[in-house]
Amino acid sequence: MTGVAEVVIDGRTLSYDDVVAVARHGARVVLGDAVIPRLTRERAAVDDVVDRQVPTYGLTTGLGTRSSYALPRDELEAFSVRTVRGRANAVGAPLPVPVVRAAVLARVNGIAGGGSGVRPEILRLLVAMLNSRVHPVIPEVGSIGASDLCQMAHVGLVVIGEGRAEFAGGVLDGVTALRRAGLTPVELGPKDGHVLCSASPLAAGQGALALHEASAVLTLAQAVTALTYEGFRANTSPLDARVLGLRPAPGQCRAAAELLALLNGGELGDPRNARRVQDPVSLRCAAQVHGALHAALDFADAALQPELNGCGDNPVVLADTAEILSSGNFHTPALALAFDTLALALTQTASVSAERMRRLLDPAVSGLPANLSPYGPERSGFAPLAKTAQALVAEIRLLSAPVSTDPRHGADAVEDDSTNAALGARRLTTILVRLRQLLAVEAVVAAQAVDLAAPSALGRGPGLLHRAIRAIVPPLDDDRPCGEDVERVSADVLGSDDVRRTLRALGRRDGGDGRGASGVQGGEPRGSAHPAVEANS
Numbered sequence: 001m002t003g004v005a006e007v008v009i010d011g012r013t014l015s016y017d018d019v020v021a022v023a024r025h026g027a028r029v030v031l032g033d034a035v036i037p038r039l040t041r042e043r044a045a046v047d048d049v050v051d052r053q054v055p056t057y058g059l060t061t062g063l064g065t066r067s068s069y070a071l072p073r074d075e076l077e078a079f080s081v082r083t084v085r086g087r088a089n090a091v092g093a094p095l096p097v098p099v100v101r102a103a104v105l106a107r108v109n110g111i112a113g114g115g116s117g118v119r120p121e122i123l124r125l126l127v128a129m130l131n132s133r134v135h136p137v138i139p140e141v142g143s144i145g146a147s148d149l150c151q152m153a154h155v156g157l158v159v160i161g162e163g164r165a166e167f168a169g170g171v172l173d174g175v176t177a178l179r180r181a182g183l184t185p186v187e188l189g190p191k192d193g194h195v196l197c198s199a200s201p202l203a204a205g206q207g208a209l210a211l212h213e214a215s216a217v218l219t220l221a222q223a224v225t226a227l228t229y230e231g232f233r234a235n236t237s238p239l240d241a242r243v244l245g246l247r248p249a250p251g252q253c254r255a256a257a258e259l260l261a262l263l264n265g266g267e268l269g270d271p272r273n274a275r276r277v278q279d280p281v282s283l284r285c286a287a288q289v290h291g292a293l294h295a296a297l298d299f300a301d302a303a304l305q306p307e308l309n310g311c312g313d314n315p316v317v318l319a320d321t322a323e324i325l326s327s328g329n330f331h332t333p334a335l336a337l338a339f340d341t342l343a344l345a346l347t348q349t350a351s352v353s354a355e356r357m358r359r360l361l362d363p364a365v366s367g368l369p370a371n372l373s374p375y376g377p378e379r380s381g382f383a384p385l386a387k388t389a390q391a392l393v394a395e396i397r398l399l400s401a402p403v404s405t406d407p408r409h410g411a412d413a414v415e416d417d418s419t420n421a422a423l424g425a426r427r428l429t430t431i432l433v434r435l436r437q438l439l440a441v442e443a444v445v446a447a448q449a450v451d452l453a454a455p456s457a458l459g460r461g462p463g464l465l466h467r468a469i470r471a472i473v474p475p476l477d478d479d480r481p482c483g484e485d486v487e488r489v490s491a492d493v494l495g496s497d498d499v500r501r502t503l504r505a506l507g508r509r510d511g512g513d514g515r516g517a518s519g520v521q522g523g524e525p526r527g528s529a530h531p532a533v534e535a536n537s
Contacts, residue, residue, distance in 0.1 A: 011113020019208040023102040029130045035112045039120045041319040046117040050190050056324050057315050058194045080193030084156035087149045087197050090142030100135045102205030115311030118195040121186050132181035137164040145419030147330045148202040156196035161185030199312030200332050203421035207304050210428040220494050223503045224443045225286045226262040227462040228356045231449025234283045235274035251291030258507040262461030282355035289352050296345035303338035332421040336404035339424030347400040350435050354389040357442045360449045372448045380479050382445050392438040399427045440490035451475050461506045468493045
């Protein structure tokens with residue numbers, strides 16, 4: 001995705017790869033040909049309702065508990081400005097720039113698809129802000145999932161020349177940031193302020209980044225598991241399609257096919273080369289656990305695509321009939337539930353990774369030297385690293401607590417349910433960082449197990465991963481600090497675009513399809529390339 005120079009926005013076809021290209025790699029945003037004419041027709045319907053003073057929520061009436069209050073005609077523009085100012089109430093540290101860009105892009109796409117009735121000038125400015133890299137400062141806490149009002153209002157502040165924005169490496173007041181980028185604030189008309197705050201673009205944008213990365217992490221989990229299989233000399237009969245077909249749980253056949261494809265080229269494809277008749281559950285049932293993560297990604301994809309490519313406004317404008325109708329499309333219970341489900345599935349993946357690592361350290365189970373030290377019990381080997389693994393699992397498990405079931409109070413009497421979808425997306429980011437670190441722990445230990453087991457041939461996936469690890473981390477001889485080794489593997493191997501891309505391709509061979517979810521192709525967030533990949537893949 002780093003080579004994508006331009007993303008065309010039409011409101012219908014924004015992909016997770018597109019979000020990553022714009023948010024992380026700075027791809028230019030261009031509006032599709034039909035977008036501005038669509039917005040112009042919708043705006044004519046808004047102007048007509050205003051001229052006729054038809055009672056319409058958030059347009060000619062107040063918001064929330066004040067929806068029965070009719071606004072004077074000469075107050076509508078000022079009400080739009082007050083809507084933005086009065087809702088910019090988020091607190092905490094600023095969200096990372098890629099998350100801000102993803103959120104703004106999601107709002108741009110939502111507006112472009114129709115239904116908001118916003119003035120076209122506002123959409124043009126949002127696009128120009130992305131392309132000029134003017135990034136509103138959005139504090140990290142403020143959404144309860146009843147639209148991302150209190151956070152997206154900070155974007156609205158910059159649109160009108162207020163608030164704060166990051167530009168050219170510094171944080172400036174909004175009007176100065178726009179001016180230095182050659183841009184001009186816009187004046188808000190009726191409804192415009194509400195549109196800038198509405199929908200759930202923060203949950204959608206950050207969720208898209210998270211699903212893209214989760215798909216990549218699933219590919220990594222499969223490859224690290226395959227490396228552990230090689231060091232353990234695991235039995236692959238539980239991956240046999242005939243076995244799995246007798247109880248085809250969601251995702252497990254896909255996960256098993258990918259594992260076998262990664263192991264292709266080595267000895268383990270023939271179960272007769274296994275050391276044991278039956279392995280521990282963390283190895284034997286890897287396809288079931290990773291298959292559940294595949295299924296969770298499918299569920300999350302089905303919930304997120306309509307949010308990323310739909311209209312979450314209230315009310316919505318129907319240009320063809322010149323109607324403006326009340327809407328519940330801002331509400332995101334399915335999305336929040338999907339993020340909770342994905343968090344739980346990632347936690348299961350983390351738990352079995354830590355257990356596989358522990359099994360490698362146990363000579364009674366692995367058949368290898370205690371703690372994988374070539375010197376035996378007089379050295380600690382990797383035993384202390386098991387504590388780090390458990391600490392990572394503990395943090396991941398804590399973050400997996402469902403947020404969609406928390407108290408759901410909004411505005412009195414009318415906003416009596418919410419979803420916490422944005423929080424659900426935000427915690428996924430931390431879970432994925434910790435899970436990648438945990439997989440790096442397992443990978444470092446599994447590479448040592450492979451060195452000690454010395455199989456005559458490795459599968460293509462484990463072989464690539466082993467070479468990439470050994471290019472930057474030597475085998476463990478005498479005891480040494482291993483935390484730095486884990487960090488290097490996490491960043492330079494598991495974070496490498498080239499490693500991820502090649503492992504995904506290897507996992508597609510012999511039946512694996514390399515997809516973490518429908519439309520969620522194994523993501524490639526920016527990472528350092530590794531020479532072992534080009535030299536040996």
